[in-house]
Amino acid sequence: MAAGAPRIFVSHLSGVPVFDPNGDQVGRVRDFVAMLRVGGKPPRLLGMVVEVVSRRRIFLPMIRVTGVESGQVITTGVVNMRRFEQRPTERLVLGEILDRRVRLVETDEEVTVLDVAIQQLPARRDWEIDKFFVRKGRGGALRRKGETLTVEWSAVSGFSLEEDGQGAxxxxxxxxxxxxxxxxxxxxxxxxxxxxxxxxxxxxxxxxxxxxxxxxxxxxxxxxxxxxxxxxxxxxxxxxxxxxxxxxxxxxxxxxxxxxxxxxxxxxxxxxxxxxxxxxAGGLMTTEPIILRPDATVADALARVRQQDLSPALAAQVYVCRSPDETPTGKYLGTVHFQRLLRDPPFTLVSSLVDSDLVPLTPDTPLPAVTSYLAAYNMVSVPVVDESGSLLGAVTVDDVLDHLLPEDWRETDFQGEEGIADGR
Known part of the structure; x- marks a missing residue:
């Protein structure tokens, strides 16, 4: 961004992509790191917290940011892939400053910080926080009452205090x-x-x-x-x-x-x-797959598949069962896959389309056998039935993966190199 460029509110940058000079995406902006300074000086913006493809969060110094424009951040080519660790003197702008309750210096009124403006200093590569967008009273962004105004950093007090019950x-x-x-x-x-x-x-x-x-x-x-x-x-x-x-x-x-x-x-x-x-299989399954009675039509099935809150794995097929049609159901008759539903007329009964060749699993089927079943038949979901032939639920591939991966897989980094120093 050129010197003297207008200020930017950080909420507009949350989640925007970060690109290197070649146009390859490095990650997405998740937060900003600021350092409070003594003497009433505005906080210096040290850098951005960027989430890379592996879901690791790294620190991107502002001196390596060459452009903030058109809903994207441009950086120099080399970044440090070391995991970001917040230091005691640092504050996360989105995580710790937004929603904080502070006071206007002039009137001592309580206000809530709704957004933070940052600006690059003229003729320098440094950035700082220069203004706040606040609402008077104790409401946050979702509260409609209360006057809103934009104020200078120096016009508020209270950022040096630990606060109980910060809004969100x-x-x-x-x-x-x-x-x-x-x-x-x-x-x-x-x-x-x-x-x-x-x-x-x-x-x-x-x-x-x-x-x-x-x-x-x-x-x-x-x-x-x-x-x-x-x-x-x-x-x-x-x-x-x-x-x-x-x-x-x-x-x-x-x-x-x-x-x-x-x-x-x-x-x-x-x-x-x-x-x-x-x-x-019993411990892995969900009890809420798509279940239809034999007299349901293809149109009925597609309407159920279209439900927005269904995962792709559950929406990939429907299970045809006799009444009752909630687990545990009446007798399980078979499965109809989504692709088959697309190939037949809407008035066709699902009972005429069921695939009954594949033997369903029993609830005591161990995880390795469930995994082999899904892999062998290229399935993303498999029915689980009891001894009487009633459908108990379905095991989806995402639940199997959760149990095959290491327990800490959500926190595991897959990057090998640490990169260069971040310069903080």
Whole structure:
């Protein structure tokens, strides 16, 4: 960016791609690192936290940023691939400054920071925070009441104080465009205090999706800090197999309390999954695949497949069963794959299209056998039935991968070289 360029608000840069001079994407901006200075001087912007392809977060010094324009960041060709580690004198702009409650120096009114403006200094490569966009009162970005205004850094006080109960609405707003796995990765890198505040600000469905992507330790920490009624609501919103995995990590008394607070039908599904050994088809399966009765049509099946909240693995096929059509169902008749649904007229009955050649799994089938089955038949999901032939659920390939990868795979880096020093 040329000297004297206009200021930029950091919320507009959250998640934007970072490119090297050749046009190859290095990663995406996840946060900004600032250093508070004495004497009332504006904080110096040290660099960006960039998430690279391996999901590792690295530090990109601002002196290596050559352009910030058109929804992208351009950097010099060489970056340090060492994992970013925050130092005591540093502050994360999105993670620690957004939503912070401070006071206007002139009137002593309390305001909430909604956004932060950064600017490159004239004739230099240094950047600094120069303005805040704030709202008067105690509301965050999602609150409509209260006057908003843009003020100089020097016009507010309170950034040197530790704050209890920092809001999270503005930070949550920056997550709206991110996939749950990216939000989970962002949460994982926040402090426990900030992680709890952001989790409290997410709605139940969004938090459920994010919890499913977090390491077990983070899941247990977050669910343990929620009020029990809300924790039960979030568990109900999770996929039953993920909720069962999370509950199994809790002390017995906590687990039973939360199950008692859940809706009976949801709790029954989770209890059933928890009754199976973890590394078996029963322990891996979800109890909510797409189930249709024999008299359903191709049009009915495609309408179900189109449901937005279905994972690709579950949407790849439907399971045809006799009534009742919730697990455990009546007799399992077979599977109809998505490609077959596309080849037949909408009025065709799914019962005439079922593939009944492949033998379904039993709930005690061990994980290696489940893996071999999926690989041998090129399947992304496989039915699980009991001794009477009723469908209990389906095992999807993503759940199998979760159990085949190392326990810490969500935190594992796949980059080999550390690169050059970051110069901080």
């Amino acid at each position: 609405e503005s930070l949550v707003a920056t997550f709206e465009r991110l996939r749950p796995t990216d939000v989970a990765n962002a949460l994982h890198h926040l402090s426990p205090k900030r992680r709890a505040e952001v989790a409290a600000a997410l709605d139940d469905d969004r938090l459920a999706d994010v919890l499913e992507e977090l390491p077990e330790d983070d899941q247990v920490e977050i669910i343990g800090k929620l009020k029990e009624d809300r924790a039960a609501d979030v568990l109900e919103a999770m996929d039953p197999d993920d909720a069962a995995d999370l509950l199994s990590e809790l002390p017995e008394a906590d687990k039973e309390r939360l199950l008692a607070l859940m809706r009976p039908d949801d709790a029954a599904d989770v209890r059933r999954l928890m009754s199976y050994e973890e590394r078996t």
